[in-house]
Amino acid sequence: MGFSVLFSNIVNFGLYGLGIAWVVTPIVILFMWFFGTRVLKIDNKPLVITLSTATSVCGTSAAIAAGAASKAKKTDLSMAVSISIIFTVLMMVFEPIIIRAVGLGEVMGGALIGGTVDSTGAVTVAGTALGETAQTVAVLVKSIQNILIGFIAFAVAIFFTAHVEKNQEGAAGKVTAAEIWYRLPKFILGFFAASLIASFVVLPYAGSDAVSTINKVLDQYKNWAFVLAFTSIGLDTNFKELKEQFQGGKPLALYVVGQLFNIILTFAAVYLLLSGKFVPLPNLAL
Amino acid sequence: MEKKQKSRISCAKICTIAGTVIVLGLTLYCMIHHLGLTDSLDFGAGAYYYADIPEFTRYVNGDVYQSETPMWVLIALFLAWGAVMYRLWAWMEKKTDRKISRRR
Numbered sequence: 001m002g003f004s005v006l007f008s009n010i011v012n013f014g015l016y017g018l019g020i021a022w023v024v025t026p027i028v029i030l031f032m033w034f035f036g037t038r039v040l041k042i043d044n045k046p047l048v049i050t051l052s053t054a055t056s057v058c059g060t061s062a063a064i065a066a067g068a069a070s071k072a073k074k075t076d077l078s079m080a081v082s083i084s085i086i087f088t089v090l091m092m093v094f095e096p097i098i099i100r101a102v103g104l105g106e107v108m109g110g111a112l113i114g115g116t117v118d119s120t121g122a123v124t125v126a127g128t129a130l131g132e133t134a135q136t137v138a139v140l141v142k143s144i145q146n147i148l149i150g151f152i153a154f155a156v157a158i159f160f161t162a163h164v165e166k167n168q169e170g171a172a173g174k175v176t177a178a179e180i181w182y183r184l185p186k187f188i189l190g191f192f193a194a195s196l197i198a199s200f201v202v203l204p205y206a207g208s209d210a211v212s213t214i215n216k217v218l219d220q221y222k223n224w225a226f227v228l229a230f231t232s233i234g235l236d237t238n239f240k241e242l243k244e245q246f247q248g249g250k251p252l253a254l255y256v257v258g259q260l261f262n263i264i265l266t267f268a269a270v271y272l273l274l275s276g277k278f279v280p281l282p283n284l285a286l
Numbered sequence: 287m288e289k290k291q292k293s294r295i296s297c298a299k300i301c302t303i304a305g306t307v308i309v310l311g312l313t314l315y316c317m318i319h320h321l322g323l324t325d326s327l328d329f330g331a332g333a334y335y336y337a338d339i340p341e342f343t344r345y346v347n348g349d350v351y352q353s354e355t356p357m358w359v360l361i362a363l364f365l366a367w368g369a370v371m372y373r374l375w376a377w378m379e380k381k382t383d384r385k386i387s388r389r390r
Binding site: 008022027029033039140163164284 | 298349350352353354360361363364367372374375376379380382
């Protein structure tokens with residue numbers, strides 16, 4: 001998966017993309033963390049962070065990475081993925097309709113879709129529903145958001161090691177680098193290494209066709225690995241436990257409030273950068 | 287009373303089993319008949335759950351927009367904003383933990 005997340009995509013939409021995809025995302029995560037742990041008082045912090053990253057980054061893939069980084073239970077992951085997928089379908093269908101009704105335009109509408117719809121495939125479909133320009137802008141924004149998976153999983157792993165687990169164990173003093181290394185889920189390093197090799201070694205020296213060909217082969221393994229992972233999660237999911245995890249609808253409330261906040265904040269960033277009122281509009285070669 | 291409760295439980299069990307069988311049957315029917323799939327897109331394994339577009343990278347080949355900002359500036363801004371947000375997160379967590387421990 002790391003090999004398909006090209007860090008060099010950061011230049012794809014310049015400062016516009018960075019402003020929409022990267023400025024908004026961590027603010028949404030922090031907001032959802034605060035809302036989930038302090039307002040809704042959800043004790044299960046791995047569930048809060050898994051759901052937060054699924055909402056603000058890119059759905060299933062981000063949920064899996066953040067879930068593993070925070071050592072979430074399989075039921076937490078099942079719940080976050082289920083909620084994210086259900087709402088992704090709704091947003092994929094209704095967001096383009098609302099954008100068209102409001103008359104937001106293809107560039108702004110596409111950027112809003114790219115920044116708020118969770119899954120990459122759904123972003124492409126929803127963008128296409130608005131038009132070719134909207135599809136391109138939506139995909140550009142989403143491609144930058146996809147870069148965030150590794151970085152956010154890394155930050156989550158360190159945060160949980162240094163703050164959450166430390167507090168749970170009641171350990172005093174500062175957490176040492178050795179302790180962080182011991183507790184850190186090591187898969188993140190492989191993810192990073194694959195992403196950096198693809199972005200800064202294979203892409204500049206062998207070209208995008210080579211990256212595409214390698215990814216085509218790796219995708220088959222990745223998809224089978226995902227199938228087996230999801231089957232295993234399904235086999236290990238206990239609906240009685242899932243019902244307990246639901247805590248009277250608190251995770252659902254967290255997702256809905258977080259997603260609304262995400263839409264409002266992304267709209268503000270899109271309006272600021274792509275309405276043409278504050279900064280010049282980007283020149284897109286379509 | 288007990289008999290009524292038992293019959294309710296068995297009714298719920300029968301409904302759950304029937305629901306599961308129907309959902310599984312419909313799922314298998316969809317998969318066998320390739321319903322809802324796009325012929326031109328080969329999703330491979332997991333086509334019915336995984337929503338990534340195959341070969342997504344070819345949609346973002348960098349030809350659409352030429353950024354005037356150098357890559358190192360974008361990377362520096364990316365890392366700086368990430369570091370600021372991480373510090374803010376850690377600060378928020380420490381502050382709220384202190385509040386909780388004071389209350390105790």
